[in-house]
Amino acid sequence: MSLPPSEIQYQKEHINDNVQPNIYASCFICLPAAFIAVGLRLVSRRMTAGGFGRDDSMILLALLFTSGFVTCCIWVTVLGMGKQQILMDPENTVEFVKVTLAAQILYNPAIFFTKLSILFLYHRIFPSRTFTRVLWGVGAFILAYSITSAMVNLLQCVPIAANWNPKLAATAKCVDFGSELIALSTINAVTDFVLLVLPMPILWRLHVNLEKKIKLMVMFALGAATVIVSIIRANYVSTISFTNGTWANSFGAMWSVVETCLAIVAACVPTLRPLYEKIFGKIGGSTMGSSAAQLAYPQSGQTIGSGGGASYKMGAFGSKSADSNYTGKSSVTESNYKDGASVHSFTRLRDDV
Incomplete structure (x- = not known):
């Protein structure tokens, strides 16, 4: 043209x-x-x-x-x-x-x-x-x-x-x-x-x-x-x-x-x-330690949030769970990082995870 x-x-x-x-x-x-x-x-x-x-x-x-x-x-x-x-x-x-x-x-x-x-x-x-x-x-x-x-x-x-x-x-x-x-x-x-x-x-x-x-x-x-x-x-x-x-x-x-x-x-x-925590240590001690880990990397199918308006009470992010109307099987488990550190996480068991 x-x-x-x-x-x-x-x-x-x-x-x-x-x-x-x-x-x-x-x-x-x-x-x-x-x-x-x-x-x-x-x-x-x-x-x-x-x-x-x-x-x-x-x-x-x-x-x-x-x-x-x-x-x-x-x-x-x-x-x-x-x-x-x-x-x-x-x-x-x-x-x-x-x-x-x-x-x-x-x-x-x-x-x-x-x-x-x-x-x-x-x-x-x-x-x-x-x-x-x-x-x-x-x-x-x-x-x-x-x-x-x-x-x-x-x-x-x-x-x-x-x-x-x-x-x-x-x-x-x-x-x-x-x-x-x-x-x-x-x-x-x-x-x-x-x-x-x-x-x-x-x-x-x-x-x-x-x-x-x-x-x-x-x-x-x-x-x-x-x-x-x-x-x-x-x-x-x-x-x-x-x-x-x-x-x-x-x-x-x-x-x-x-x-x-x-x-x-x-x-x-x-x-x-x-990775950040491994290199620089926990962000603000326990403040953001296990919380961000659970959000970014749910261990064994871990969940955050709720259905029907309920929510998980995570305490200091990663210790206990409560108040979920999720109908799947749930349990509290301890998941280990490969460097030996561990976090307690609320988990749900699903066949597709």
């Missing part, structure tokens, strides 16, 4: 604008951070008796798709992303469009599996019947949104080859991709906020002092950074351009990299307490 004279003039006036270093920085800083977070998460898993769970499987899948997405972002940057479009070698245009489409497709499962990991972690920690229904509802909505988003990205033009073949573009059926992308980005930010606030009412009802509640809520509220980044990304996505895509769309790509990687890091933070 030929550019209008006004667009060509604008790009010539800004010919030296270059955000490629910013894109490379986001890729080469954020992706290793995500790998480190997942690695530390797995190390923490080995330090407890909770074992490898579905939440861990989902975060590994998220890391896999995020790696593919970030790789595509690096690839398109090499091809010209981050500079004015008139500077891109015309021979790279088809490859650029194809890799961009691949990045858009990989973004969806990267975000989906991260959110699914968070939902599974919530279920592992707070498995009351009422909260489980809420998790299923939120999960179903996120699944529907993810499928819709994937289909919009994949089928933005039919036939798909019309995205890079001008001969097919004249007869192709294409959606208003800009409007669709803005809507989907907004929904994505909303679901991030929902995931952030989901555990807060349960944490607030724990029978502990205010200081402990706040510390635990802060630990889970680190996902607020992801919400902020999602909003920033949605703002840049609204400036999508088809006449200067290598420049205008570079900001959305950069913040998408930050979002996918930061979401993984935020999803891993609540699970790292055992």
Whole structure:
């Protein structure tokens, strides 16, 4: 597609604008951070008796798709992303469009599996019947949104080859991709906020002092950074351009990299307490010692929270249990860390754990 004279003039006036270093920085800083977070998460898993769970499987899948997405972002940057479009070698245009489409497709499962990991972690920690229904509802909505988003990205033009073949573009059926992308980005930010606030009412009802509640809520509220980044990304996505895509769309790509990687890091933070305690000692003595361990790593299926309005009285976080209307078999057990430390934890026995 030929550019209008006004667009060509604008790009010539800004010919030296270059955000490629910013894109490379986001890729080469954020992706290793995500790998480190997942690695530390797995190390923490080995330090407890909770074992490898579905939440861990989902975060590994998220890391896999995020790696593919970030790789595509690096690839398109090499091809010209981050500079004015008139500077891109015309021979790279088809490859650029194809890799961009691949990045858009990989973004969806990267975000989906991260959110699914968070939902599974919530279920592992707070498995009351009422909260489980809420998790299923939120999960179903996120699944529907993810499928819709994937289909919009994949089928933005039919036939798909019309995205890079001008001969097919004249007869192709294409959606208003800009409007669709803005809507989907907004929904994505909303679901991030929902995931952030989901555990807060349960944490607030724990029978502990205010200081402990706040510390635990802060630990889970680190996902607020992801919400902020999602909003920033949605703002840049609204400036999508088809006449200067290598420049205008570079900001959305950069913040998408930050979002996918930061979401993984935020999803891993609540699970790292055992490792932190082993290295630095208990946080505030017994104040946060066994509490965070039980929340991040329920031992043998340990539960926190309640169904039907009741809540577990955890005392100093991890000694005794009471007042649960959960109908499964329950017992008080002592679970051992591999380094010899032990915590008393309220457990429930379920066949699927």
